[in-house]
Amino acid sequence: MPDDTLQKQFPPYVPAEGEEYMSEKQLAHFRGMLETVKQELVGDIERTVHTMQDEATVFADPNDRASQESDIALELRNRDRERKLIKKIDEALGRINAGEYGYCDSCGVEIGLKRLEARPTATMCIDCKTLEEMRERQVAK
Secondary structure, eight states, X not given: OOHHHHHHHSOOOOOOTTOOTTOHHHHHHHHHXXXXXXXXXXXXXXXXHHHHHHTOOOOSSHHHXXXXXHHHHHHHXXXXXXXXXXXXXXXXXXXXXXXXXXBOTTTOOBOOHHHHXXXXXXXXXXXXXXXXXXXXXXXXX
C-alpha cells in the first residue's frame, strides 16, 4: 500500500470543528479507503495468476529458465505480502464494524487521524508501536 498512491486517491480527512473522533464520516472515509485498496490488491493477485498461467513457457536455455523462475519467485513473494495485507485490511474492517477502529489495542487511546491516514491498518498508537519495536530489537540482539 504505497503511501503516495493513498494520498492521490484519498485526500486526507479534515475533521469539522468539534467533530467527535471516529465519527460516522471518519469511519466511512477509512472504510472506503480500506475497501478500495483491498479491491486493487485482489485484482493484482488475479492478474498475476492469469499471467503466470498464460506465460508458463519452458525455455531450452538454462539462463532463460533461471531468469523466468527468479521472476516468478519475486512475483509470488510480492503476492504473499499483498495477501497478508488483505488479511490486515479485513481485520481493520472488522474493527470498524465492531466500533473498535481507531483505538490502540495496547493502551486504548486514540491512534490519531494522521497515523491512520498513513497506515489505515494500524492497531497501535505511535507510542505503543515504538515501544514494541524497541522490545523486538532488544530480543533480536
